[in-house]
Amino acid sequence: MSDWMRRVLVGVAGLLGAIGVATAAMTSHGEDVRNLAAISAMALAHAPVLLVLGLMGRGRALSIVGLVLTAGCLIFVGDLAMRHWVGTSLFPGAAPIGGGGMILGWLGVAIAGMFRGLLNE
Template sequence: MIKPMAPPPEPTAGLLRFCLVLSGIAGAVGIVTLALSAHSGISASLETAAQMLLFHAPVFLGIGVLSQIRQVLILPFTTLSMATGLTLFCGDLITNALLGDGLFPMAAPIGGMLLIVSWIALALGALRVVPRQS
């Protein structure tokens, strides 16, 4: 006898909550970094880091909302790789601008590659979007 397929898991608040936290942190740190860049004249790297943070803050929000209305299996990976990439890329730019030394060698390029991977993962995930079952 063939068993019917189990319905997809119910939406959970876990990824949504995590994405909302990431969105808030990225937005807040982006604003602080942009203000520091504007008022201190320390480095153009600060402005780049701020822009990257502010560009990605709404993306985390969108991923969190999408996780609640559609089943996209790659969203947790996308979220983690984007958050890690943003932390490495922007963290390296900010510490280099403020302290004169980055996080570690190749931190920004590794972070940039993770950001690229996360955007590709998001695009690939869009090809496999499945409506959630009620």
């Protein structure tokens, strides 16, 4: 995994961690907090895996997995944030595209873990 990829993954992990904690705190101060709760859950669920991939990930397969997870999570969280604060989606189909990206990323983690050779490419 390249150095710039590691920096991106660790940086996004930190950003998602901060977003997750902030939106969790916001849920206690509002009425319609469904999107904020979902943002918090997705951000806090994906920040640790991106941190681990950034710090310990090896190989091309895990670089791709990290990018897919990052893109999926940022699109999904961005769409929920737009819906909450602006009242419109990020773009048509953003939530299912982001969610699909996260699912594909997690499947990539599973495949890379089952086929050890992928971890060292």
